[in-house]
Amino acid sequence: MFSILIxxxxxxxxxxxxxxxxxxxxxPIPAEDSAQAMDLxxxxxxxxxxxxxxxxxxxxxxxxxxxRRIDPDVPIIIVTAKHAPADKHYGFMVGADDYMTKxxxxxxxxxxxxxLLRRAKVASxxxxxxxxxxxxxxxxxxxxxxxxxxxxxxxxxxLFKLLSSVGKIFTRNELMEEIWGDSEKNDHTLNVHxxxxxxxxxxxxxxxxxxxxxxxxxxxxxxx
Numbered sequence: 109m110f111s112i113l114i115x116x117x118x119x120x121x122x123x124x125x126x127x128x129x130x131x132x133x134x135x136p137i138p139a140e141d142s143a144q145a146m147d148l149x150x151x152x153x154x155x156x157x158x159x160x161x162x163x164x165x166x167x168x169x170x171x172x173x174x175x176r177r178i179d180p181d182v183p184i185i186i187v188t189a190k191h192a193p194a195d196k197h198y199g200f201m202v203g204a205d206d207y208m209t210k211x212x213x214x215x216x217x218x219x220x221x222x223x224l225l226r227r228a229k230v231a232s233x234x235x236x237x238x239x240x241x242x243x244x245x246x247x248x249x250x251x252x253x254x255x256x257x258x259x260x261x262x263x264x265x266x267l268f269k270l271l272s273s274v275g276k277i278f279t280r281n282e283l284m285e286e287i288w289g290d291s292e293k294n295d296h297t298l299n300v301h302x303x304x305x306x307x308x309x310x311x312x313x314x315x316x317x318x319x320x321x322x323x324x325x326x327x328x329x330x331x332x
Contacts, residue, residue: 109133109134109135110134110135110155110156110225111134111135111136111137111152111153111154111155111156112129112134112135112136112137112154112155112156112157112158112221113137113139113145113148113149113152113154113156113157113158114126114129114136114137114138114139114158115139115141115142115145115157115158115159115160115163115168115171116138116139116140116158116160116187117140117141117160117162117163117164118160119140121160121210122138122140123138125138125158125187126138128214128217128218129221132218134221137152137154140164141163141164141165142163142165142166142168142170142171142174143165145157145159145171145175146171146174146175149175149178149179150178154182155182155183155225155228156182156183156184156185156221156224156225156228157175157182157183157184157185158185158187159171159172159175159184159185159186159187159204160186160187160188161186161188161189161190161195161199162188162189162190168186168188169198169199169202170202172184172186172199172202172203172204173202173203175203176202176203181228181231181232182228183205183206183221183224183225183227183228184203184204184205184206185204185205185206185207185208185217185220185221185224186199186204186206186207186208187208187209187210187212187217188207188208188209188210189209189210190209191209205224206220206224208220231246234246236268236271236272238271238274238312238314238315238329239312239313239314239315240252240253240311240312240313240314241257241309241312241314241315243264243267243268243271245268248261248264249264250264250267252309252311252312253311257308257309258308259305259308260304262287262288262301263301263304263305263308265286265287266283266287266298266301266302266305267305267309267317269283269286269287270317270325270326270327271315271327273327274315274326274327274328274329275326275327275328275329276326277320277323277324277325277326278324278325278326279323279324280295280298280323280324280325281324282324283298283324283325284297284298287301302317302319302325305317313330314329314330315327315328315329315330316328316329316330
């Protein structure tokens with residue numbers, strides 16, 4: 109179940125949004141100010157944030173900036189009575205993904221939440237992390253302990269494929285077809301690429317690429 113942090117100081121509005129979200133199948137997490145919101149964000153790790161601007165302790169703009177520094181990927185929707193274009197522009201500048209003005213249409217709010225959660229899910233599926241190793245498909249980049257790992261495009265695609273289904277055996281034909289298509293028929297190329305990946309990931313102890321005799325390869329988690 110997706111959880112949604114509601115940062116709203118008005119009791120009536122906060123209660124209404126809590127009911128609307130719960131009825132829509134979400135788990136609402138209400139907060140009445142930014143301090144409480146920060147604590148709940150850390151402990152609950154919500155899937156999405158709904159944030160008012162006019163909060164009693166600091167502005168929602170400031171809170172949005174803080175949340176965005178903690179988690180660059182969490183979807184944030186500013187919901188406010190401020191209609192001025194300058195406020196809307198500033199909201200996006202500090203990191204909001206969407207901006208709605210009160211009174212909000214409940215159905216539209218739910219549709220926007222659904223769209224942002226879908227986008228966030230797709231983005232998260234483009235990233236893999238195993239201990240010290242992180243892969244980002246959108247950037248075609250791999251890092252080990254935060255440092256870039258110099259993989260070629262084919263090496264990255266091959267590694268991402270193996271790590272996307274840890275424990276699954278991929279046949280040589282599957283991997284050749286997926287990574288090289290019809291452009292390469294010699295599976296010696298596959299062996300060379302796997303060996304290069306192993307060399308470049310020699311410091312990674314959380315994952316290992318194993319050869320399955322007569323079949324192909326699979327990635328396995330280790331105790332490292």
